[in-house]
Amino acid sequence: MHTVETVLLVLMLGALTGIVARYIRAVPLPLIQIGLGAAISWPQQGLHIVFDPELFLLLFIPPLLFADGWRIPKREFFALYKPILKLALGLVLFTVIGLGYLIHWMIPEIPLTVAFALAAVVSPTDAVAVSAITRNLGMPSQTMHVLQGESLLNDASGLVALKFAVAATLTGMFSWTEVATDFLWMALGGLGVGALIGWGFAVARDRVTRRLGDVAATQMVLLLVLLPFAAYIASEQIGVSGILAAVAAGITTNFADLNRSEFIAERMQTEGTWTMVEASFNGAIFLLLGLQLPSIIGVTLQHAGQEWWILVSYAAVIALALLLLRWVWLTVGVQSSLWHAHGEGKMVEKPSRLLTLATTLAGIRGAVTLAGALSVPLLLNNGNPFPGREQLIFLATGTILFTLLVGSIGLPLVLRRLPPSGEPASTAEERHARLEACKAAIASMVLDKRQAESADPQWLAQYQESAGLLTQEYRKRIDLLDDPMPTATPEAHAEAPDVMLQRRQRYVVELELRQKALHVERDTLYAERQAQHINDESLRSLVAELDLAEVALRKRLAVARRAASVTASAASGGPNSDHPIK
Numbered sequence: 314m315h316t317v318e319t320v321l322l323v324l325m326l327g328a329l330t331g332i333v334a335r336y337i338r339a340v341p342l343p344l345i346q347i348g349l350g351a352a353i354s355w356p357q358q359g360l361h362i363v364f365d366p367e368l369f370l371l372l373f374i375p376p377l378l379f380a381d382g383w384r385i386p387k388r389e390f391f392a393l394y395k396p397i398l399k400l401a402l403g404l405v406l407f408t409v410i411g412l413g414y415l416i417h418w419m420i421p422e423i424p425l426t427v428a429f430a431l432a433a434v435v436s437p438t439d440a441v442a443v444s445a446i447t448r449n450l451g452m453p454s455q456t457m458h459v460l461q462g463e464s465l466l467n468d469a470s471g472l473v474a475l476k477f478a479v480a481a482t483l484t485g486m487f488s489w490t491e492v493a494t495d496f497l498w499m500a501l502g503g504l505g506v507g508a509l510i511g512w513g514f515a516v517a518r519d520r521v522t523r524r525l526g527d528v529a530a531t532q533m534v535l536l537l538v539l540l541p542f543a544a545y546i547a548s549e550q551i552g553v554s555g556i557l558a559a560v561a562a563g564i565t566t567n568f569a570d571l572n573r574s575e576f577i578a579e580r581m582q583t584e585g586t587w588t589m590v591e592a593s594f595n596g597a598i599f600l601l602l603g604l605q606l607p608s609i610i611g612v613t614l615q616h617a618g619q620e621w622w623i624l625v626s627y628a629a630v631i632a633l634a635l636l637l638l639r640w641v642w643l644t645v646g647v648q649s650s651l652w653h654a655h656g657e658g659k660m661v662e663k664p665s666r667l668l669t670l671a672t673t674l675a676g677i678r679g680a681v682t683l684a685g686a687l688s689v690p691l692l693l694n695n696g697n698p699f700p701g702r703e704q705l706i707f708l709a710t711g712t713i714l715f716t717l718l719v720g721s722i723g724l725p726l727v728l729r730r731l732p733p734s735g736e737p738a739s740t741a742e743e744r745h746a747r748l749e750a751c752k753a754a755i756a757s758m759v760l761d762k763r764q765a766e767s768a769d770p771q772w773l774a775q776y777q778e779s780a781g782l783l784t785q786e787y788r789k790r791i792d793l794l795d796d797p798m799p800t801a802t803p804e805a806h807a808e809a810p811d812v813m814l815q816r817r818q819r820y821v822v823e824l825e826l827r828q829k830a831l832h833v834e835r836d837t838l839y840a841e842r843q844a845q846h847i848n849d850e851s852l853r854s855l856v857a858e859l860d861l862a863e864v865a866l867r868k869r870l871a872v873a874r875r876a877a878s879v880t881a882s883a884a885s886g887g888p889n890s891d892h893p894i895k
Contacts, residue, residue, distance in 0.1 A: 319362060326350075327596020341446045341721050343599045343679070347714070350603020362604050366688035369601070371545065373594050374468070374681065375559040379541030380587050381465055382563025389458040390564075392659040395650040396459050401466035404642045408436045409474050411638050412631065416708075420627060423701040426482040431705045433474035434686045435635055435712045437467045439679025442599075446720050451728050452671070453662040455654075460675050468681045469554045473499055475685050483694050502553030507544045507561030514540055514562075515569030522576060530579035534586050540566065598680040605683065606710065613707035624704070628711025635712065636719065640673040667731050674723045678713045686710070747872075748794045751787045758784060789820050790869070793876040817877040824870045831863050 330349060334342040354360050390397070412432035417425045443460055477492050518533055544562040545555035573580070614621055648669070654660040662668060686709035689702050758780040765773060792813070835856060842852045 323597050323600050324593055326600055327593055331596060343442045344717055344721060346596055346599035347603035350600040351606040354604045355607045366684045369684045373598055375541035375545040376590055377594055378556060378559045379563040380591050382560040383567045385461050386458060390462050393459050393654055396647050397462035399647045399650060400463040402470055403646055405436045405467050405470040407642050408638050409433050412634055415634055426478055427701045430475055430478035431708060433471055433478050434709045435678055435682055437471035437681045438464045438676050442677040442679045443675045446724055455660040455662055456672060465560050469500060469557045472685055479689060499554045500557055503548050503557030504561045506548045506553055507558030508565045510544045511562035511565030515566060527576055527578040530582055533579055534582045602683050609706055609710050613703045624707055628708050629715055631708055632712045632715035636673055636676060639676045643669050643672055667727060671727045674720050677716045677720045682709055682713055744794050751791050755784050755787050792816055793873055814880045817880055821873045821877050824873055828866055831859055835859050
């Protein structure tokens with residue numbers, strides 16, 4: 314099949330499996346995509362793709378890591394840096410040494426340096442797979458931030474460890490001093506180059522858009538999509554970590570975005586573009602993994618000289634040992650940092666055995682592991698075949714599948730047994746921010762005495778009437794967000810939920826009526842176009858206005874319904890009566 318046709322087919326299958334996953338919620342999306350990829354490539358006449366690891370790392374990994382660095386909450390990321398670094402650096406070293414010796418002991422024909430290479434390959438975790446599995450299962454938010462931060466950084470540490478294990482196999486020489494020096498150079502250099510490129514782009518973008526405004530929004534979004542590739546390529550050219558450069562560029566760009574509140578079109582286009590890029594690339598990654606399975610299994614069974622069930626048993630033992638080492642490191646090496654973060658209020662959830670088990674099962678391996686395994690060279694420096702390469706690739710692939718299966722089955726069971734964590738801190742902060750924004754908007758409409766006296770009387774009357782209507786609208790929104798009379802008397806407190814319930818239910822009805830009216834407006838506009846009373850350009854412009862209005866209205870309606878539901882529970886003496894807004 315032609316390359317272009319293959320790319321289009323993979324993108325189409327990624328989109329279709331994303332839709333199918335909505336109907337089959339019991340099976341995580343990555344497993345569906347891997348299974349489909351294996352199914353369409355298994356027959357002799359199936360779809361077969363030559364997998365280039367370097368091209369794979371260049372095309373797929375930088376934009377996804379850039380997007381993760383761009384989206385991850387920076388406050389939590391830096392507040393929880395101690396457990397993140399212990400997992401991203403300490404756990405990788407612990408895994409490479411412990412698992413490497415285990416593999417060499419279990420499979421003596423694999424040299425120790427190759428065993429270390431395999432351990433390095435399977436050390437990075439995959440936050441994409443974890444997010445897909447834990448969606449809607451209630452993974453505590455701060456724990457999820459730790460997992461995301463770990464996966465952002467341990468890709469680099471795992472690939473660096475792989476590089477030196479392969480080099481030791483090729484040359485027969487190994488130096489801890491050289492490893493430490495090169496790792497610091499690659500890590501710090503990658504972070505520095507990525508931050509510099511991200512900052513340079515932010516400065517250039519700011520100068521252009523401050524002059525042109527949102528007219529250049531589409532071009533700026535395109536340049537932003539290309540930015541992670543630029544950071545990755547520039548870093549790799551000078552011998553530092555392109556993966557960390559992509560992460561650093563994403564974090565730096567996000568910080569620059571905090572000063573661009575007025576660029577609405579650019580912000581909306583950026584969000585939509587990255588959502589599509591992430592969905593497309595994530596689907597392509599797991600489909601490509603599935604497409605490689607039959608050939609990996611066939612080549613391994615042909616050259617290994619062992620029964621298939623022995624190789625599968627090796628993969629299962631390695632995956633279980635990997636999770637065991639992770640559990641040990643979490644219990645011994647990271648637990649104190651988590652307790653410290655919890656004591657300082659940086660981590661709401663209290664460390665516990667169940668939470669440690671959930672974090673252990675979330676150590677799922679994915680795309681970077683496969684790419685690293687396939688990047689192992691075919692030949693040694695003397696021209697002999699690289700020892701145990703087929704077994705290494707098979708065992709790495711088996712580890713990916715085993716960790717995916719264990720996580721898919723075990724994580725839902727463990728997360729259901731975690732005690733409810735109550736209202737997430739982000740929800741309370743969001744409510745507070747909405748309150749402050751509403752109060753500030755109301756305050757901005759008040760004219761001072763000098764403005765009122767110098768204003769035209771007719772304009773002043775119109776302004777006061779409009780301000781009164783708008784203030785009433787903001788007051789309704791504040792009623793949804795404020796806790797009802799926390800200082801009231803017990804008698805008033807007993808009656809307040811009933812009064813508030815009626816007011817909130819009335820506001821829900823009003824918002825539902827507004828939404829219905831927007832739907833009628835939109836249907837009428839389409840009818841006008843079908844009747845040839847307006848053209849397509851006018852239709853798109855008018856419908857875009859209604860779409861923006863409905864997006865905002867849907868969010869307000871969801872908040873209003875939730876507030877009315879909780880207040881109804883309070884009015885009936887339900888479990889939320891002491892805290893009506895959650």
